Amino acid sequence: MTQNLDQLNLNQWAVISQFKGGDKVHQRMTQHGIYPGDKVRITRAAPLDGPFLVEVSGREIIIGRSLAHKILVEAE
Amino acid sequence: MRIALIGRPNCGKSTLFNQVAGYKAETGNFHGTTVTYTESKVRVLGEVVDLVDLPGTYVLGGSNPAEKVSHDYLGDHPVDVIINVIDATFLAQSLELTLELLRLDKPVLLAMNMMDEVARLGIKLDGPALEKELGVRIVPVVASKGRGIKALFLEAKRAAEQGILQPRFDDFQDDPYSRHKAALQLSQRFAVQGQRTLSWRDRLDDIFLHPAYGYVALAGVLLLFFQAVYGVGQLIEPPLLALFDSLITNLNTYIDTGNLLGVLLNGVLQGVMAGFAIVLPYLFPFLLGLGFLEDVGYLPRIAFxxxxxxxxIGLHGKAIVPFILGYGCNVPAIMSTRTLEDSRERFIAAALSTLVPCAARLVVVFGLVAFYLGPLYAFGLYLLNLFIIALTGRILTRLLPENTPGMILEMPPYRIPTLRAVANKAWFRIREFIVEAWPTLIFGSAALGLLVFFDIAKYFNWMVRPITWLLDLPAEVGVPLIFGVLRKELSLIMLGQALGNNDYSAVLSNAQLFTFTVFVVFFVPCVATLVMLKRELGSRQMVWVTLITIIIAMGAGLAARIFGLLL
Structure with missing residues (x-):
C-alpha cells in the first residue's frame, strides 16, 4: 500500500517509491544520498509537529514533517 | 604540488587537515562546519605541498553555496591529487562521491577514516579487495588520533607523481541514481555488518531526544554551561582586576595624566588590562564549553x-547551527548560513544571528549585569534576548512570504571529543581575539583618552544624545556606545574611562546598568559582522539588518528602562 512517510507508524519499515513535489524535492533527497528503493523507518518523532528521525541504510537523518509528507513509501 | 581533501559532510576532512597543517580549519561533529576552503602549505616528507580542505559535499554538483565551493575549486585550481576522505562507518553513502571522482581525469586515493569506529561497530571491511576493484589506493586512518596520516601522504605523493596507472572501476552509468546503486552494491560486497553491540552512546538518545526529557536535558545542559562560564569567570576576574587596578594606580604616581603622553599611556594600559582581566576570564571557559558541545555532536540534537x-520564527531546525555559533561570534555564524538552501531563509537566519549575544557581548553582560546585579539578572537578559529573537523572526516571517522546503539534516553519532581538538579549537578562537580584537581594544581605549583630553568627546556624546536621553542614561555613555560598533567589548571597557570611575555602580544606577547592557546587546553588530553580512548577503540587506537592530535596540532599551523602574 502506498502512503506518505509521515503516515508510517514508529519503527515500521517501508521502501521509498517516489518523491512528490518536483525536481527540487528530488534533488534535495538525492543530494543527501536518499533514493527511491531505499528502506526507511521512522525511529523518533519530535513533539509539537516537529521533525522525524528517519533511519536510512544505517544512517539517521532528521526530516521535517512537510518534507516527509512528500516522500511516498510502500509499507512492508 | 597541490593536494585536495574532499568527502561527505562530517567525515573528518578538517580533522585530517588540522593534523597536518596545525589547527587552521574549524572542526565540529555536525554537518557543514566547513563552508569555504582552507589552504595551507605543509611539509610532507621533506617537500612543501599545498593542502586544501574543501567543504563537505554529497555530490559534486551540490545546491547550497557551500557545496558549490568544492565543485568550483576542482574546476579552477590545478589539483595534482585528490584525497577522498571516507567515513568508513557509512561506506555506501561515501562511495557515491568516490564514483563521481573516479570519472575525473585526476589521481585519486581514499583515506578510509574512522577505522576505530568501524571496529567498535563490528563492521568487517575488506580494504585490499575494494582497492583492487576500484583501482585506487586505500589507506586506513584514524584522523582524530593521527593514525595512518604519514602513510596516507606518502601514498598521495606517489599517486601524484605516477598519475593514473591502472583502469578504474567503471561498471556504472554516470548519473546519481546509478552511482547510488553501484555504491550500495560495492559496500555490500566488501563490508560485512557484524554483530552490533548496543553501547551507552545508543542509549543516550533515548534521553536526549525524548519528547519530554529531551527538553529538560537541553535546559539543564544550557544552564550548566552558563553556570560554568560564570563560575570560572568569577574565580578569575576579581583578583586579576584588583591586581591591575593597583598596578595602574601605582603607575599613575609616575605618569602625569595631565599631558598628552600620559593620557595615551594610561589609555593603552587600560586596554591591555581590559583584555586580560575582563575579557579572557569569560571567553576562555565559554569557548572550551562550546567546543565540547560541538565535538560531542549535541548541536544536531538541538536542531531536532x-x-x-x-x-x-520562519526557519527550520538546521538554522539553529548559526544561532549557536553566534554565541561564540556572529562572524562564523553568518558564514554558516551558507549551508541553508533558500535565500530568504539565509537572510532571516543571518539577521537573527546578529541579535545573538556573542562572546564579546557576553563579556559586557557578565561584566555589568552579572557582576553588579547578580547572575539571575544576566540569565534573565539571555531569556529576554531569546524572546526578542523569536518575536523578530515572527515579524520577518510575516513580511517575507514563506517557501521553506522543510528540514533535512544528517544526525551524526555521538563522538567522544579529544581534549586536544577541543583545546586547539578554543585556542584557535582565542588567538583571533588576541590578534584582531585586542589591538582594537587598546587603540580604542587610547583614542578615548585623546577624545577626553582634547575635549571632543562631547560632540560624539551629542550625536547620540537623543538615544541616551530616551534611555535615561548619562550623556557620557555616548562615546562607549559608538565605539562599541568597532568591538562590542569597547562599550564596557570605555565606560570606566568615560565616566571617570571603574566602579560602575558608583556612577550608574542598577536600572541604568541594565538598560545600557540591553541596548549594547541589540544595537548595531560590530564592524566585522557588518563586513561579513555585506559579503554574504550584499550591501542592501546589510543596511536592512543594521536598521532592524537599531529599531530593536531602542525598543528593548525602552522596555528595560521601564522594567528598571521596578528594580
Missing part, C-alpha cells in the same frame, strides 16, 4: 528538538 519552535 527545536525544529518545530524554529518553524514558528
Amino acid at each position: 528538538l527545536m525544529d518545530s519552535l524554529m518553524h514558528r
Whole structure:
C-alpha cells in the first residue's frame, strides 16, 4: 500500500517509491544520498509537529514533517 | 604540488587537515562546519605541498553555496591529487562521491577514516579487495588520533607523481541514481555488518531526544554551561582586576595624566588590562564549553528538538547551527548560513544571528549585569534576548512570504571529543581575539583618552544624545556606545574611562546598568559582522539588518528602562 512517510507508524519499515513535489524535492533527497528503493523507518518523532528521525541504510537523518509528507513509501 | 581533501559532510576532512597543517580549519561533529576552503602549505616528507580542505559535499554538483565551493575549486585550481576522505562507518553513502571522482581525469586515493569506529561497530571491511576493484589506493586512518596520516601522504605523493596507472572501476552509468546503486552494491560486497553491540552512546538518545526529557536535558545542559562560564569567570576576574587596578594606580604616581603622553599611556594600559582581566576570564571557559558541545555532536540534537519552535520564527531546525555559533561570534555564524538552501531563509537566519549575544557581548553582560546585579539578572537578559529573537523572526516571517522546503539534516553519532581538538579549537578562537580584537581594544581605549583630553568627546556624546536621553542614561555613555560598533567589548571597557570611575555602580544606577547592557546587546553588530553580512548577503540587506537592530535596540532599551523602574 502506498502512503506518505509521515503516515508510517514508529519503527515500521517501508521502501521509498517516489518523491512528490518536483525536481527540487528530488534533488534535495538525492543530494543527501536518499533514493527511491531505499528502506526507511521512522525511529523518533519530535513533539509539537516537529521533525522525524528517519533511519536510512544505517544512517539517521532528521526530516521535517512537510518534507516527509512528500516522500511516498510502500509499507512492508 | 597541490593536494585536495574532499568527502561527505562530517567525515573528518578538517580533522585530517588540522593534523597536518596545525589547527587552521574549524572542526565540529555536525554537518557543514566547513563552508569555504582552507589552504595551507605543509611539509610532507621533506617537500612543501599545498593542502586544501574543501567543504563537505554529497555530490559534486551540490545546491547550497557551500557545496558549490568544492565543485568550483576542482574546476579552477590545478589539483595534482585528490584525497577522498571516507567515513568508513557509512561506506555506501561515501562511495557515491568516490564514483563521481573516479570519472575525473585526476589521481585519486581514499583515506578510509574512522577505522576505530568501524571496529567498535563490528563492521568487517575488506580494504585490499575494494582497492583492487576500484583501482585506487586505500589507506586506513584514524584522523582524530593521527593514525595512518604519514602513510596516507606518502601514498598521495606517489599517486601524484605516477598519475593514473591502472583502469578504474567503471561498471556504472554516470548519473546519481546509478552511482547510488553501484555504491550500495560495492559496500555490500566488501563490508560485512557484524554483530552490533548496543553501547551507552545508543542509549543516550533515548534521553536526549525524548519528547519530554529531551527538553529538560537541553535546559539543564544550557544552564550548566552558563553556570560554568560564570563560575570560572568569577574565580578569575576579581583578583586579576584588583591586581591591575593597583598596578595602574601605582603607575599613575609616575605618569602625569595631565599631558598628552600620559593620557595615551594610561589609555593603552587600560586596554591591555581590559583584555586580560575582563575579557579572557569569560571567553576562555565559554569557548572550551562550546567546543565540547560541538565535538560531542549535541548541536544536531538541538536542531531536532527545536525544529518545530524554529518553524514558528520562519526557519527550520538546521538554522539553529548559526544561532549557536553566534554565541561564540556572529562572524562564523553568518558564514554558516551558507549551508541553508533558500535565500530568504539565509537572510532571516543571518539577521537573527546578529541579535545573538556573542562572546564579546557576553563579556559586557557578565561584566555589568552579572557582576553588579547578580547572575539571575544576566540569565534573565539571555531569556529576554531569546524572546526578542523569536518575536523578530515572527515579524520577518510575516513580511517575507514563506517557501521553506522543510528540514533535512544528517544526525551524526555521538563522538567522544579529544581534549586536544577541543583545546586547539578554543585556542584557535582565542588567538583571533588576541590578534584582531585586542589591538582594537587598546587603540580604542587610547583614542578615548585623546577624545577626553582634547575635549571632543562631547560632540560624539551629542550625536547620540537623543538615544541616551530616551534611555535615561548619562550623556557620557555616548562615546562607549559608538565605539562599541568597532568591538562590542569597547562599550564596557570605555565606560570606566568615560565616566571617570571603574566602579560602575558608583556612577550608574542598577536600572541604568541594565538598560545600557540591553541596548549594547541589540544595537548595531560590530564592524566585522557588518563586513561579513555585506559579503554574504550584499550591501542592501546589510543596511536592512543594521536598521532592524537599531529599531530593536531602542525598543528593548525602552522596555528595560521601564522594567528598571521596578528594580
